[in-house]
Amino acid sequence: MFQSVGELIILLWRTLEALPLTWRQHRKVLDQLFEIGNASLLMACVLSLFIGGVLALQTGPILAERGLTVFLGKIVGLSMCRELGPAMMAVLIAGRIGSAMAAELGSMRVYQEVDALRTMNINPIHYLVLPRLVAISIALPMLVVFSILVGWFGGALVSVTNYQIAISFEAYFNSLRDGVKLVSILNGLTKSFVFAVVIGTVSCHQGLQTIGGPRGIGRSVTKAVVNSIILILILDYFLTRMLMHLDR
Amino acid sequence: MNASNSQGSRVSVRGLRKSFHGHPVLRGLDFEVERGEVFVLMGPSGSGKTVLLKHLIGLEEPDAGEVLIEGEPVGAPGVMDRHRMAMVFQSGALLNSLTVGENVGLYLAEHRLKPPAEIDRIVAEKLELVGMAGTQQKMPSELSGGMKKRVSIARALVIEPQLIFYDEPTSELDPLMAVTVGEEILRLNRRIHVTSIVVTHDRDLAFGIADRIALIHDGEILCLGTPAAVRANPHPLLQKFLTTDFKFNSSPKTP
Numbered sequence: 001m002f003q004s005v006g007e008l009i010i011l012l013w014r015t016l017e018a019l020p021l022t023w024r025q026h027r028k029v030l031d032q033l034f035e036i037g038n039a040s041l042l043m044a045c046v047l048s049l050f051i052g053g054v055l056a057l058q059t060g061p062i063l064a065e066r067g068l069t070v071f072l073g074k075i076v077g078l079s080m081c082r083e084l085g086p087a088m089m090a091v092l093i094a095g096r097i098g099s100a101m102a103a104e105l106g107s108m109r110v111y112q113e114v115d116a117l118r119t120m121n122i123n124p125i126h127y128l129v130l131p132r133l134v135a136i137s138i139a140l141p142m143l144v145v146f147s148i149l150v151g152w153f154g155g156a157l158v159s160v161t162n163y164q165i166a167i168s169f170e171a172y173f174n175s176l177r178d179g180v181k182l183v184s185i186l187n188g189l190t191k192s193f194v195f196a197v198v199i200g201t202v203s204c205h206q207g208l209q210t211i212g213g214p215r216g217i218g219r220s221v222t223k224a225v226v227n228s229i230i231l232i233l234i235l236d237y238f239l240t241r242m243l244m245h246l247d248r
Numbered sequence: 249m250n251a252s253n254s255q256g257s258r259v260s261v262r263g264l265r266k267s268f269h270g271h272p273v274l275r276g277l278d279f280e281v282e283r284g285e286v287f288v289l290m291g292p293s294g295s296g297k298t299v300l301l302k303h304l305i306g307l308e309e310p311d312a313g314e315v316l317i318e319g320e321p322v323g324a325p326g327v328m329d330r331h332r333m334a335m336v337f338q339s340g341a342l343l344n345s346l347t348v349g350e351n352v353g354l355y356l357a358e359h360r361l362k363p364p365a366e367i368d369r370i371v372a373e374k375l376e377l378v379g380m381a382g383t384q385q386k387m388p389s390e391l392s393g394g395m396k397k398r399v400s401i402a403r404a405l406v407i408e409p410q411l412i413f414y415d416e417p418t419s420e421l422d423p424l425m426a427v428t429v430g431e432e433i434l435r436l437n438r439r440i441h442v443t444s445i446v447v448t449h450d451r452d453l454a455f456g457i458a459d460r461i462a463l464i465h466d467g468e469i470l471c472l473g474t475p476a477a478v479r480a481n482p483h484p485l486l487q488k489f490l491t492t493d494f495k496f497n498s499s500p501k502t503p
Contacts, residue, residue: 104345112341115307119335120355120407121328127358 007209011125012201015133018126025131032135036097040143043096044089048147051084052076052154060158060165069165073172074179076155081180081188082243085147087236090195093140094228098203101132102224105207106217114208124208133200140196141189148188152176187243194239195232202228256284256443257331257411259304263313266299273299275467276313284441286434288454291464292489297447298338298415300464304445305335305413317411331411334404338416340396342388342403348375349384352403374402378432379425393420401432412436414446418453426450430457451490455479463489 022029055076063069105128108114114124152173159165159172206224210216259281266274273296281287289297302308304315306322315322317331342351350357352374353367362370368384375381378398388396397420404412414433418426430453437444448454454461455475462472463486471481479490 108343111344112337112339113343115302116335116337116341116343118307119305119333119413120358120403122354122358 004205008201008205011129011205011208012197014125015129015201018123018130019134021126022130022134025126025134028127028131029135029138032131033139035100036093036135036139037143039100040093040096040139041146044092044143044147045150047088047092048080048085048150049154049157051088051147052080052151052156053158055079055084055151056155056158056165057162060162064165064167069159069167069171070175071179072159072165072167073152073155073175073177076159076172077152077176077180078184080151080155081148081185082191083188083236083240085144085151086188086191086195087232089140089144089147089192090199090232091229093136093143093196094199094203094225094232097136098199098224098228099221101136101200101203102207102210102221103217105204106210106220109208109210110213110217129200129204129208132204133197136200137193137196140199141192144188144192145185148185183246187246190243191236191239194235198231198235199228202231255410256441257318257333258283259411259443259445260316260319261300261304261313262316264300264303264310264315265312266296266303266308266310273467274303274310277464277467277469279462279469279472281443281445282459283443284437285459286437286444286446286457288458288461289445289447289464290449290451290454290461290489291470292449295464296467297449297464301335301413301415301445301447305333332407332409333411333413334407334409335413336397336400336404336415336417338419340388340393340400342391342396342399344388346388347384348380348386348388348391348399351388351399352384352406354403355407370406371402374405375399377405378402379428394422394425397421398425398429401429405436408440409442411443411445414444414448416448416450417446418448418450426453433457465489 056072059075060069060072063072108128117124117127156169156172159167160169203224206220206227210220261277261279264274264277265272277300289300291297299308303310304322309323317327320327343354346354349368349371353371356362356367356370371384372381375383378401380395380398380402383399391399397417401417417429417433421429433444433446434457436442446457458475460473461475461478463470463478465485470483470486471478473481478486
């Protein structure tokens with residue numbers, strides 16, 4: 001395990017060192033951005049709509065019983081942008097994009113395409129890892145913005161249509177506006193950026209470490225997704241602790 | 249072979265050892281490959297030829313010993329820049345996400361060595377050289393194994409290498425194309441005096457193109473010399489490898 005952590009840190013460091021070369025790889029970054037957005041936007045919106053809805057459905061009736069529906073927009077708004085938006089999107093992207101990255105790089109490794117790059121003196125980190133890491137670090141925060149907005153809307157829909165809650169759109173969004181500050185959204189975006197770096201690094205690392213043919217590729221994909229999700233949830237706690245101080 | 253005017257690189261292998269999971273694959277190999285030489289590494293499957301080739305081009309780290317390109321360790325910084333090396337992989341190892349044209353021009357494009365129009369011209373020229381003209385827009389998945397190998401050779405030629413490694417260059421090729429590829433290896437060697445190291449178990453190819461042959465068995469060099477010297481070597485394992493052939497019963501099956 002310690003060896004893997006060390007390798008992850010070295011991979012991340014070498015990729016960060018190569019950041020000035022990003023412009024040379026801009027076409028690949030754009031391709032990856034399109035790939036991530038195209039594959040995930042609709043799924044992210046559907047997921048967020050229901051997360052916001054469930055949040056309102058779980059908390060709304062309890063607040064309504066006590067005459068506290070004035071806080072519903074605030075609860076859904078803050079939960080979406082501080083926690084559920086970044087964390088759920090990160091899990092979704094780890095499953096959808098992290099697995100694809102690990103599988104693609106894994107098959108390139110197994111079928112000697114990575115070796116072919118090295119024999120042409122093309123650094124696989126510059127050519128393969130850098131564009132993916134840059135693209136996911138841009139794409140995940142953007143998806144989280146969509147997720148937050150759609151989640152708020154999902155909460156609003158349930159708040160208005162559920163007979164146990166039954167508050168107006170205006171009341172819901174007034175409550176949300178009172179509770180959610182710009183710093184809360186920045187809090188979520190910071191988390192999502194860190195999660196994106198984790199997913200990109202873990203998935204590329206697993207892909208490039210693949211050995212042993214199709215079964216090895218499958219193993220790398222599973223490890224990439226599972227390790228990413230574990231790291232996301234552990235880091236989520238520590239990031240929340242750190243960012244709490246800013247968001248007061 | 250014309251070593252004095254050659255642009256090829258000299259390769260020295262000293263005490264090379266490698267084990268995987270405790271199982272020795274290379275057991276202390278020592279040999280020199282001269283500039284501009286066609287050097288064939290021959291041996292049965294599993295004898296360590298491909299592992300040796302990976303060490304020669306720096307894709308594997310040895311447990312002991314070293315590989316020197318013109319006196320410099322192959323893994324040292326800048327060696328790949330100073331001594332242009334190329335490898336033709338057994339599977340072709342084309343990047344499946346790129347077209348044939350992009351694969352062949354990848355080295356020039358990534359290192360920004362030529363403008364795009366010039367790269368297109370060079371790509372077309374090299375593809376024509378290996379009999380693959382007009383395939384620039386095809387994807388590797390549309391090609392047969394032999395076609396992939398020819399594109400892989402074109403990709404290696406683009407580098408204008410001083411040292412070129414071929415891993416089983418004639419496997420998956422029909423006999424006519426195998427001869428063409430063998431001739432191309434020789435032509436390239438004679439034209440630009442590139443040092444060529446060929447891994448194969450194709451005896452016809454080995455004896456047809458080699459200046460010298462090393463026969464590897466179980467991670468050791470069984471014999472090394474000119475094709476004539478190798479043929480004349482009485483070592484029983486070597487003779488068995490060189491002379492074993494199909495011996496089918498020609499009488500028809502009885503019902």
